[in-house]
Amino acid sequence: MTDRWTPRLSEYLDGDLPLAERDGLEAHLRTCTACADVLVELEAVVRRAGSLPDTEPTLDLWPAIAHRLASGDETPVARWQPRARRITATLPQLAAAAIVVSLISGATAWLISSRAAPAPAPAVVVAEAPVRDALTPAAEASYRAAVEDLRRVLDADRAKLDTVTVRIVEHNLALIDRAIDDARRALAADPSNAYVSAHLAQAMKRKLDLLRRAATLAARAS
Amino acid sequence: MLWTLLASAALAFPQQVDTTFAVEPGTRLQVNNHSGRIDVRAWGRNELRIETGGTRRVSITRGTRVVRVAQIMRHGPTDIGLRITAPAWMALDLTGVETAITVTGSQAAITAESVDGDIVLQGGRGLVVLHAVDGDVTVEGLSGRLEVNAIDGAVRVSRVTGEISIEAVDGDITLDDITSSVVSASTIDGDIVYRGTVQDGGRYKLTSHDGDVTFAATGSLNATIAVATFSGNFESEIPVTITRSKGGGQHFTFVLGSGSARVALESFDGTIRLRGARR
Amino acid sequence: MNPRDAGAETLTRDQDTARAEADAVEVALAASGDSRAFERIYRAHVARIHSLARRMLDADLAEEVTQDVFVRAWQKLDTYRGEAAFGTWLHRLAINVILARRASLATRRSRFLADDAAIARARSRPRAPETAIDFEGALARLPAGARQVFVLHDVEGYRHEEIANMLGLATGTSKSQLHRARMALRRHLER
Numbered sequence: 165m166t167d168r169w170t171p172r173l174s175e176y177l178d179g180d181l182p183l184a185e186r187d188g189l190e191a192h193l194r195t196c197t198a199c200a201d202v203l204v205e206l207e208a209v210v211r212r213a214g215s216l217p218d219t220e221p222t223l224d225l226w227p228a229i230a231h232r233l234a235s236g237d238e239t240p241v242a243r244w245q246p247r248a249r250r251i252t253a254t255l256p257q258l259a260a261a262a263i264v265v266s267l268i269s270g271a272t273a274w275l276i277s278s279r280a281a282p283a284p285a286p287a288v289v290v291a292e293a294p295v296r297d298a299l300t301p302a303a304e305a306s307y308r309a310a311v312e313d314l315r316r317v318l319d320a321d322r323a324k325l326d327t328v329t330v331r332i333v334e335h336n337l338a339l340i341d342r343a344i345d346d347a348r349r350a351l352a353a354d355p356s357n358a359y360v361s362a363h364l365a366q367a368m369k370r371k372l373d374l375l376r377r378a379a380t381l382a383a384r385a386s
Numbered sequence: 387m388l389w390t391l392l393a394s395a396a397l398a399f400p401q402q403v404d405t406t407f408a409v410e411p412g413t414r415l416q417v418n419n420h421s422g423r424i425d426v427r428a429w430g431r432n433e434l435r436i437e438t439g440g441t442r443r444v445s446i447t448r449g450t451r452v453v454r455v456a457q458i459m460r461h462g463p464t465d466i467g468l469r470i471t472a473p474a475w476m477a478l479d480l481t482g483v484e485t486a487i488t489v490t491g492s493q494a495a496i497t498a499e500s501v502d503g504d505i506v507l508q509g510g511r512g513l514v515v516l517h518a519v520d521g522d523v524t525v526e527g528l529s530g531r532l533e534v535n536a537i538d539g540a541v542r543v544s545r546v547t548g549e550i551s552i553e554a555v556d557g558d559i560t561l562d563d564i565t566s567s568v569v570s571a572s573t574i575d576g577d578i579v580y581r582g583t584v585q586d587g588g589r590y591k592l593t594s595h596d597g598d599v600t601f602a603a604t605g606s607l608n609a610t611i612a613v614a615t616f617s618g619n620f621e622s623e624i625p626v627t628i629t630r631s632k633g634g635g636q637h638f639t640f641v642l643g644s645g646s647a648r649v650a651l652e653s654f655d656g657t658i659r660l661r662g663a664r665r
Numbered sequence: 666m667n668p669r670d671a672g673a674e675t676l677t678r679d680q681d682t683a684r685a686e687a688d689a690v691e692v693a694l695a696a697s698g699d700s701r702a703f704e705r706i707y708r709a710h711v712a713r714i715h716s717l718a719r720r721m722l723d724a725d726l727a728e729e730v731t732q733d734v735f736v737r738a739w740q741k742l743d744t745y746r747g748e749a750a751f752g753t754w755l756h757r758l759a760i761n762v763i764l765a766r767r768a769s770l771a772t773r774r775s776r777f778l779a780d781d782a783a784i785a786r787a788r789s790r791p792r793a794p795e796t797a798i799d800f801e802g803a804l805a806r807l808p809a810g811a812r813q814v815f816v817l818h819d820v821e822g823y824r825h826e827e828i829a830n831m832l833g834l835a836t837g838t839s840k841s842q843l844h845r846a847r848m849a850l851r852r853h854l855e856r
Contacts, residue, residue, distance in 0.1 A: 213819035217449035
């Protein structure tokens with residue numbers, strides 16, 4: 165059963181009814197049990213709507229999404245460079261992360277392309293082009309800024325982490341630092357060594373990955 | 387997000403939990419146990435059984451297509467041993483902090499993450515993603531795509547069919563009885579061993595900074611193999627002819643058979659070994 | 666408040682705060698081209714985006730549209746400036762993708778039942794438990810206009826002015842659609 169007030173009940177419930185009409189409706193509700201009942205039901209609908217659970221898709225959609233990302237024109241490796249400059253001002257770690265990703269673009273592309281389609285059998289073996297000017301002073305500076313940024317994020321929350329976890333993280337960061345130092349020394353001795361250059365970049369990225377992981381864990385800890 | 391507030395049914399228990407209820411195919415299980423254990427076994431029924439020894443500090447929330455089990459932490463975390471028996475088809479998301487996680491017999495997608503504790507998985511199908519900080523990761527009998535990120539601990543993977551991607555920092559990586567066309571395994575301080583098939587057109591990459599890398603193909607080996615080291619060694623049981631050399635002379639590539647698969651073996655400071663066909 | 670709910674709520678708040686902080690790091694890496702970071706973002710947000718798509722469109726389109734949302738997010742990550750929480754940004758982007766899909770479906774939809782018939786169908790009181798449809802089922806049976814306004818207002822928390830702007834409606838129309846939806850759904854509250 166509805167009357168002229170029924171269509172206004174939702175507005176009333178949401179606090180959207182003008183004052184004069186609100187008074188009129190409240191007076192009506194005191195005498196009309198039908199409208200009062202509907203109002204209670206509408207309140208319950210709103211409560212129910214606000215508490216609907218989010219559910220994941222039955223299928224894991226990521227493989228299909230990853231395939232679309234890898235097969236599209238805008239692969240991450242292809243687009244990292246222009247973006248890096250634009251974001252530098254607000255999030256320095258973006259730029260550095262991009263630089264490190266670029267250093268290991270061979271490895272990244274390997275993973276991505278491996279999911280897209282297998283490469284045809286090579287008739288002639290051609291080694292990947294060496295990454296030469298990998299560590300320009302600008303790249304180095306951006307990388308350091310990224311490490312410092314992630315360090316700050318981690319340090320802000322590190323007290324939330326168990327002391328054993330902190331020790332483990334620091335131990336492993338030290339291991340990676342040692343690998344980075346080894347690679348730097350090797351590169352100084354043999355600047356044209358493409359493998360060492362890529363290896364250094366890989367180790368630098370691993371350091372960023374570990375810092376990110378630790379920062380995420382610390383942020384998540386209650 | 388709204389989800390936890392929205393439990394369509396939430397149950398509390400007086401002393402401990404031992405409850406079994408029906409779940410519809412397609413329902414996921416999400417478990418968050420801050421400390422203790424999460425042990426999941428699969429069974430053939432469309433029912434979920436949840437047991438906790440001697441505690442009621444667990445909330446069970448049943449949504450439309452998800453069941454969530456979480457340690458209630460109002461008074462701080464405590465050790466809880468969660469034993470769960472789930473339908474084999476049920477996708478699992480398991481997280482903990484000081485938590486050991488085991489999954490046995492599942493035939494579904496799985497994610498598991500623990501900061502301090504081992505993760506042991508037997509079975510699994512589809513995407514399996516495992517993260518450990520301080521603990522070993524063991525995977526056996528998976529058919530699907532495996533991704534492991536371990537920081538301080540060994541990773542052991544055996545009898546797995548499907549794509550494999552493993553990153554470790556301080557720990558060995560052992561891959562045994564693998565059937566895969568895409569394998570990537572990388573560690574900073576640890577050995578890597580691969581024993582498995584090398585499929586035509588497949589891609590295999592093993593990299594360590596300070597550890598030995600051993601690659602043993604089972605069956606035929608038609609691969610273009612790139613070997614790189616700075617101060618390590620290369621040993622091969624298979625006679626190889628180096629067709630190209632570059633860098634400091636310790637980065638070279640050679641072809642076996644048709645050269646169809648691509649294999650990259652790298653160790654900055656360790657020994658790289660290429661083993662002959664076995665079995 | 667029931668103690669078990671209190672516990673659940675505590676956990677939820679912790680997770681939400683942590684989520685925002687973790688997102689900032691993941692987004693930074695993803696924007697730099699780290700597809701694994703983007704996968705983690707996907708896993709953290711897929712349930713919310715998929716649920717939105719499922720409620721706004723037909724269930725059989727939800728998975729496809731959810732994919733579209735994440736592909737679009739990947740393409741547009743560089744436009745995220747951090748002014749709002751990442752989840753909020755992604756949610757708005759999802760609504761844009763969903764509404765664009767809805768527009769492309771509009772022609773097809775006109776061949777379906779008229780809105781009033783659909784309202785009557787959604788409103789009909791369930792006769793027996795075995796034939797009862799649940800709240801989400803009833804929501805899915807609402808006509809598209811009322812359903813979208815209801816989802817955006819009562820589920821997602823947008824204001825009528827924002828909804829009117831998104832859907833190209835008068836504010837009054839948004840209000841009346843919301844009321845229609847609520848009236849139809851009140852019969853389907855789980856007891």
